[in-house]
Amino acid sequence: MFSKRYTPPLGCKKGQIDTPALLIDLDAMEFNLRAMAEFFEESTARLRPHFKTHKTPVIAHQQLEAGAIGITCAKLSEAEVLVASGVKDILIANQIVGSIKISRLADLAHHTRLIVAVDQEDNIRQLSASMQEAGSAIRVLVEVDVGLGRCGVHTNEEALHLAGIVSTSPGLEFSGLLGYEGQAVFIVDRAERVEAVEKAMGKLVEAANWIRKADLPCEIVSAGGTGTYDITGRFPGVTEVEAGSYVLMDTRYRQLDLPFRCALTLLATVISVPMPGRAVIDAGKKALSVEHGLPEVVGFEGIRLVNLHEEHGLIEVEPQRTELVPGQKIELLPSHVCTTVNLHDQFYALREGRLEAMWPIEGRGKLQ
């Protein structure tokens, strides 16, 4: 009944891809994979990159090939996608709450090595009961709030208390602590960022030592984002870093002194030039997220995105500098990679401007 969906041929030029389309510059992404891998070759901590950024098993497997010890994700349904793709060691850096999810978790634990976070007693007991019923087992990290004000316990005593309950609960193996210093990851000034990370990681490592003093093993101390990977990754006592955005980057993280390249752009088409100084593209808030500011037009002098509607992007064109015409394609750098990627079905992976691969974003929309 409908015309067939257009699939651009591999090897075609960027301009032959229909829009809006998320493009990955493979040279830039591979540079980021190498840069991060090189840092962790020299570090005592290991990288367990966050899936939430790209939500794409192909990229997760490239991260593992580059030396990552496993993958972090936020949602059980993301973990299911990872397991289906063959990932063998997964941290769900989140609480899994409620009988429906816990029984899915117990089933999934038959297929892979899973780690989850906890911060309350009832949840620990429900996890243990469900693992026993399913005959499976999971590893558990107690989450500590290291200043973000999100999930997690606040004191060493509470952390030890929960660690003790986990370690005596059948089906659960107490494996350490999780503490995400999200309050520090975007601090642009390096000295201030270092100070914020040291305060947060000091609290996390102190809690780990407190637990060890009570003769409980605390093998994993997991933390870290893209803005803090090198500070957290060098902090004595931290064993794993969960950075995600580094692999594709965005304009928010570009403001920091990070060694990573922006590898992700959105290709859009000018659909109207309704008056001098104005152009409209076919990408709005359903193609680009805006909570970290408006995306940035690349490669043109004198044009900028000034507003996004649902399906339209409004471009201001400085007179005499550039002219845009309907049908023309332009690229934009997202301001927040993770929430932009979640809006799309697939990536178009390019090398030197030619299409090399198309990768389904299989974790897209996996919220449950």
Ligand SMILES: Cc1ncc(COP(=O)(O)O)c(C=O)c1O
């Ligand atoms: C638990 C957790 N770990 C790590 C990260 C780091 O991600 P990014 O590399 O995008 O800063 C996040 C970001 O939201 C997170 O929630």
